[in-house]
Amino acid sequence: MNSLTPGGAEGPRRFPDGFVWGVGTSSYQIEGAVNVDGRGPSIWDVFTHAPGTINRGDTGDVACDSYHRLDDDIRLLTELGVGAYRFSVSWSRVLPSGGGAVNQPGLDYYRRLVEALNENGIKPVATVYHWDLPQALEDRGGWGARDTAKRLGELAQVLAEAIGDQVAMWITINEPLQTVRQGYITGTHAPGHRDLTLASAAIHHVLLGHGYALQAIRAQLPDAVIGPTMDPQPFHALDAAAQPAADALDAEYNRVYLDPVFRGVYPADLRADLRPPETLIADGDMALISAPIDFFGLNYYRPHYLRRGDWADLRLGESPVSGHPGVVQYLPPEMPRTVMGWPIVPDGLRDLLIRLHEESGGLPIHITENGCAADDYLTPEGTVEDQERVEFIHGHLGAALEAIDAGVNVAGYFHWSLMDNFEWAEGYRRRFGLHYVDFPSGRRIAKRSAQFYRQVALAGQLPPTPEISFEAAAPEVPQASAAV
Ligand code: FCB
Numbered sequence: 229m230n231s232l233t234p235g236g237a238e239g240p241r242r243f244p245d246g247f248v249w250g251v252g253t254s255s256y257q258i259e260g261a262v263n264v265d266g267r268g269p270s271i272w273d274v275f276t277h278a279p280g281t282i283n284r285g286d287t288g289d290v291a292c293d294s295y296h297r298l299d300d301d302i303r304l305l306t307e308l309g310v311g312a313y314r315f316s317v318s319w320s321r322v323l324p325s326g327g328g329a330v331n332q333p334g335l336d337y338y339r340r341l342v343e344a345l346n347e348n349g350i351k352p353v354a355t356v357y358h359w360d361l362p363q364a365l366e367d368r369g370g371w372g373a374r375d376t377a378k379r380l381g382e383l384a385q386v387l388a389e390a391i392g393d394q395v396a397m398w399i400t401i402n403e404p405l406q407t408v409r410q411g412y413i414t415g416t417h418a419p420g421h422r423d424l425t426l427a428s429a430a431i432h433h434v435l436l437g438h439g440y441a442l443q444a445i446r447a448q449l450p451d452a453v454i455g456p457t458m459d460p461q462p463f464h465a466l467d468a469a470a471q472p473a474a475d476a477l478d479a480e481y482n483r484v485y486l487d488p489v490f491r492g493v494y495p496a497d498l499r500a501d502l503r504p505p506e507t508l509i510a511d512g513d514m515a516l517i518s519a520p521i522d523f524f525g526l527n528y529y530r531p532h533y534l535r536r537g538d539w540a541d542l543r544l545g546e547s548p549v550s551g552h553p554g555v556v557q558y559l560p561p562e563m564p565r566t567v568m569g570w571p572i573v574p575d576g577l578r579d580l581l582i583r584l585h586e587e588s589g590g591l592p593i594h595i596t597e598n599g600c601a602a603d604d605y606l607t608p609e610g611t612v613e614d615q616e617r618v619e620f621i622h623g624h625l626g627a628a629l630e631a632i633d634a635g636v637n638v639a640g641y642f643h644w645s646l647m648d649n650f651e652w653a654e655g656y657r658r659r660f661g662l663h664y665v666d667f668p669s670g671r672r673i674a675k676r677s678a679q680f681y682r683q684v685a686l687a688g689q690l691p692p693t694p695e696i697s698f699e700a701a702a703p704e705v706p707q708a709s710a711a712v
Pocket of ligand 1: 254257402403406459527597644651652660
């Protein structure tokens with residue numbers, strides 16, 4: 229449990245022994261090298277090259293060029309002093325057609341990565357699926373097709389065999405909510421569908437993909453540490469009129485993914501047009517989806533607030549909530565927010581951790597993503613003074629400590645992200661990194677927040693104020709962190 233140091237309430241607050249300090253990235257967002265060494269196209273290659281999909285027409289063709297800069301990235305991680313690195317595997321680099329023939333050079337890249345991480349005392353945390361579905365599978369129905377879930381199991385099996393001896397923790401899928409919502413409902417992410425029938429099938433198949441991946445890794449590696457990563461979105465009703473909408477959105481955004489994994493059922497109050505049809509749910513599917521997991525991965529960025537509101541006469545900070553006439557989403561104009569427009573509410577993280585602790589029956593929870601975009605820029609001195617990110621981290625880690633004090637088994641924190649990268653539909657204009665990336669040259673520069681995070685990770689404690697209290701930039705041998 230968290231205990232205050234002799235400094236009392238004003239002193240630094242300690243995280244539990246063994247707490248995992250990490251950072252995260254994902255393949256399409258950082259790797260580049262999209263046509264190299266036998267990689268096949270993914271839905272993101274196709275989507276980004278279609279006109280009008282991405283801000284300024286940006287693509288992940290080059291991104292941070294991490295495929296060619298593996299040594300640079302390992303150095304960044306080592307200097308950052310983190311004990312774990314969450315990366316994802318580009319499915320079409322390993323299985324260019326989605327299944328079948330393995331592309332050995334692609335697999336070798338991940339082998340080199342995980343070996344280099346372990347050599348440097350950094351635990352590899354592998355996400356099997358972080359949104360970059362092979363286009364070959366999209367051409368055969370994508371997440372609308374049951375076979376795609378099976379193929380995710382195949383990918384997991386290939387990875388378990390090839391790198392399983394090196395991986396400390398496995399994340400089966402990242403944010404099924406966004407795969408379905410942005411990929412199949414709003415069309416803002418690849419593959420860009422707007423089709424509720426497909427979306428309802430995708431809900432089931434992406435969860436089934438989690439089930440098959442879990443089963444494949446477990447079969448190969450009985451001691452593996454495996455879990456899914458999700459991004460439940462808190463919906464708060466600010467008045468009684470908005471409560472039914474808050475409950476409905478909680479089913480549509482959150483319980484539709486949580487309940488199958490924790491309880492093996494879809495929520496009874498899920499809107500009918502999104503409910504996966506019974507005809508798609510084969511015997512044994514729900515048991516596969518709800519098979520025991522070792523941790524829950526939580527991505528947290530923001531909560532939502534709902535209140536009664538007149539759609540024909542919207543006030544400042546209000547926007548209509550589709551499907552719920554007379555209810556608006558409300559962001560108090562004075563509430564601090566990031567350049568994404570997302571409100572900054574650390575308490576939301578604490579509350580979500582407590583909820584998930586209860587819903588999961590006390591599973592360890594890793595905060596697998598948390599972070600903020602900011603308008604970072606290089607000063608003439610060549611530094612990036614992102615004090616708002618330092619404050620964001622300080623606030624959210626404080627919230628995690630409060631959850632720990634309330635009895636939640638918060639096992640780790642992975643800041644999003646190691647470095648600025650391709651932020652999906654926003655392209656490169658949204659910078660989430662602890663390291664600034666000068667995209668024309670690919671150069672990485674530690675921001676002030678990297679120094680702050682390094683101090684916290686190495687000491688395993690949160691200082692009372694969001695300030696850097698020792699010469700964090702001075703090179704030291706980073707201490708190896710405890711086992712994941
Ligand atoms: C999450 C994604 C991650 C990153 C952050 C900002 O939804 O999982 O890839 O884009 O948002």
